[in-house]
Amino acid sequence: xxxxxxxxxxxxxxxxxxxxxxxxxxxxxxxxxxxxxxxxxxxxxxxxxxxxxxxxxxxxxxxxxxxxxxxxxxxxxxxxxxxxxxxxxxxxxxxxxxxxxxxxxxxxxxxxxxxxxxxxxxxxxxxxxxxxxxxxxxxxxxxxxxxxxxxxxxxxxxxxxxxxxxxxxxxxxxxxxxxxxxxxxxxxxxxxxxxxxxxxxxxxxxxxxxxxxxxxxxxxxxxxxxxxxxxxxxxxxxxxxxxxxxxxxxxxxxxxxxxxxxxxxxxxxxxxxxxxxxxxxxxxxxxxxxxxxxxxxxxxxxxxxxxxxxxxxxxxxxxxxxxxxxxxxxxxxxxxxxxxxxxxxxxxxxxxxxxxxxxxxxxxxxxxxxxxxxxxxxxxxxxxxxxxxxxxxxxxxxxxxxxxxxxxxxxxxxxxxxxxxxxxxxxxxxxxxxxxxxxxxxxxxxxxxxxxxxxxxxxxxxxxxxxxxxxxxxxxxxxxxxxxxxxxxxxxxxxxxxxxxxxxxxxxxxxxxxxxxxxxxxxxxxxxxxxxxxxxxxxxxxxxxxxxxxxxxxxxxxxxxxxxxxxxxxxxxxxxxxxxxxxxxxxxxxxxxxxxxxxxxxxxx
Ligand code: SF4
Numbered sequence: 191x192x193x194x195x196x197x198x199x200x201x202x203x204x205x206x207x208x209x210x211x212x213x214x215x216x217x218x219x220x221x222x223x224x225x226x227x228x229x230x231x232x233x234x235x236x237x238x239x240x241x242x243x244x245x246x247x248x249x250x251x252x253x254x255x256x257x258x259x260x261x262x263x264x265x266x267x268x269x270x271x272x273x274x275x276x277x278x279x280x281x282x283x284x285x286x287x288x289x290x291x292x293x294x295x296x297x298x299x300x301x302x303x304x305x306x307x308x309x310x311x312x313x314x315x316x317x318x319x320x321x322x323x324x325x326x327x328x329x330x331x332x333x334x335x336x337x338x339x340x341x342x343x344x345x346x347x348x349x350x351x352x353x354x355x356x357x358x359x360x361x362x363x364x365x366x367x368x369x370x371x372x373x374x375x376x377x378x379x380x381x382x383x384x385x386x387x388x389x390x391x392x393x394x395x396x397x398x399x400x401x402x403x404x405x406x407x408x409x410x411x412x413x414x415x416x417x418x419x420x421x422x423x424x425x426x427x428x429x430x431x432x433x434x435x436x437x438x439x440x441x442x443x444x445x446x447x448x449x450x451x452x453x454x455x456x457x458x459x460x461x462x463x464x465x466x467x468x469x470x471x472x473x474x475x476x477x478x479x480x481x482x483x484x485x486x487x488x489x490x491x492x493x494x495x496x497x498x499x500x501x502x503x504x505x506x507x508x509x510x511x512x513x514x515x516x517x518x519x520x521x522x523x524x525x526x527x528x529x530x531x532x533x534x535x536x537x538x539x540x541x542x543x544x545x546x547x548x549x550x551x552x553x554x555x556x557x558x559x560x561x562x563x564x565x566x567x568x569x570x571x572x573x574x575x576x577x578x579x580x581x582x583x584x585x586x587x588x589x590x591x592x593x594x595x596x597x598x599x600x601x602x603x604x605x606x607x608x609x610x611x612x613x614x615x616x617x618x619x620x621x622x623x624x625x626x627x628x629x630x631x632x633x634x635x636x637x638x639x640x641x642x643x644x645x646x647x648x649x650x651x652x653x654x655x656x657x658x659x660x661x662x663x664x665x666x667x668x669x670x671x672x673x674x675x676x677x678x679x680x681x682x683x684x685x686x687x688x689x690x691x692x693x694x695x696x697x698x699x700x701x702x703x704x705x706x707x708x709x710x711x712x713x714x715x716x717x718x719x720x721x722x723x724x725x726x727x728x729x730x731x732x733x734x735x736x737x738x739x740x741x742x743x744x745x746x747x748x749x750x751x752x753x754x755x756x757x758x759x760x761x762x763x764x765x766x767x768x769x770x771x772x773x774x775x776x777x778x779x780x781x782x783x784x785x786x787x788x789x790x791x792x793x794x795x
Contacts, residue, residue, distance in 0.1 A: 216529070360376040473512065490532050607682065626664075
């Protein structure tokens with residue numbers, strides 16, 4: 191099959207990027223889709239031929255990834271998020287409006303081929319909710335009017351500018367904020383190397399290469415009390431120390447930029463506004479464990495970010511911060527990006543490695559752990575974007591300084607994405623251990639529309655919920671665990687008194703049922719059953735005995751699955767049934783006693 195030149199060149203680049211050809215599978219399909227609108231059988235066969243795989247294998251692998259389309263889409267593919275943060279601010283109403291205006295439903299195309307529509311899971315714009323993506327452009331803080339104007343403009347042939355990250359990450363600093371990794375947010379051209387150098391860029395790397403041994407770099411990170419920001423909170427330096435010390439052995443640094451936890455949207459502005467900070471963090475990690483190759487795995491929806499990071503990598507190579515003999519130290523490091531294609535499960539570290547190897551993103555059974563047997567069977571360090579972005583400042587300004595910014599055993603600062611029913615949703619960099627009540631009342635401006643607080647999801651949708659009276663606590667890993675919840679990925683979702691908790695549980699379960707990879711039965715069957723039960727309950731068909739059953743079914747999933755997704759689905763559900771049983775009982779009369787649409791007038795003009 192003869193390909194357009196631009197695609198041919200892309201395929202050639204991708205095929206040279208990895209040690210095995212199969213790794214190029216998903217990116218090749220996604221780029222082919224960009225050109226042809228979908229991936230047809232001929233393209234499947236062509237990709238298969240180039241990576242020495244059967245078309246059947248290519249087809250079954252691609253079927254796993256929700257962004258890969260096997261049927262044509264419209265010229266403008268409209269994807270409306272209705273996940274938790276968007277739901278709380280009118281996402282369902284925006285979806286209904288688009289559906290009626292375009293006269294099409296989920297996964298349909300208008301007769302003239304101009305538009306197609308999809309209701310999608312979290313797109314990583316939670317602080318700018320309600321939000322949608324059209325092709326790869328993000329549009330945030332939508333109202334009915336702005337959505338109407340946007341669709342009309344596209345229909346007339348113009349392409350309105352996508353929303354800048356101002357809605358979430360760039361705002362007037364609150365005095366409590368301590369800008370360390372977000373210090374470049376809002377600085378003009380901050381993605382460029384020269385601007386980064388003016389803000390202490392690559393000074394941490396210089397110290398790591400010229401003044402410290404690899405072991406000393408690991409020790410410095412250990413002393414900083416930096417804990418993984420992806421969710422688990424594992425001490426980063428300790429994780430690095432598990433990698434076997436064998437300088438001759440191939441090892442990898444893998445950056446997890448597959449940010450998909452509902453309520454969390456910080457990796458996007460970090461990569462968009464400070465890509466060199468991330469690159470520097472990856473190279474320092476390489477120096478620490480004596481690895482010479484790294485990949486940044488970026489979720490497929492963040493296409494424009496991928497291009498920004500690619501340009502920054504190119505700049506870093508040109509100026510000697512990547513490649514051979516970095517800063518004259520004799521240390522070599524190569525770095526490239528990789529794109530996912532829509533699968534929450536690939537955020538799990540072993541599933542991410544499978545995906546990078548060109549397979550379905552199924553998790554691996556552990557042990558062995560990635561530090562010993564990881565990507566391509568080699569020892570691998572895998573860290574999240576926020577974690578690696580913190581490393582340059584630690585190396586430049588010292589472990590003691592960084593550690594002192596946070597609380598005991600929880601060093602430094604972190605980015606909190608505050609979304610939902612607050613007056614000032616946004617991404618705020620605050621010291622670890624900052625009080626949650628103050629965070630909502632002072633930093634995020636209090637509960638919107640003068641309402642009362644009902645609940646908080648403290649760290650992304652997989653965390654047990656806190657009641658309003660439980661939020662006077664420090665936001666660090668240990669305090670949240672003590673309170674029966676988790677700090678997770680820092681996605682703080684705020685829920686006011688007008689919200690139906692049964693509806694919220696229903697929406698959360700829809701997400702996990704959609705994202706379950708289906709490998710293990712408790713997760714596959716459990717999430718599907720719970721989704722059905724919660725749907726039925728919310729629409730008035732629930733039975734009294736279902737209340738206990740929902741809790742029991744959720745508990746049966748805990749600890750019985752290959753990866754944490756089963757627990758992620760169960761934990762918020764258990765907490766909602768336990769803390770708000772009266773709301774389930776109120777639905778036994780047949781109707782939802784809440785009227786979510788009424789609560790949204792402030793954002794739905
Ligand atoms: Fe797949 Fe769910 Fe099992 Fe994880 S817990 S492996 S997502 S079926």
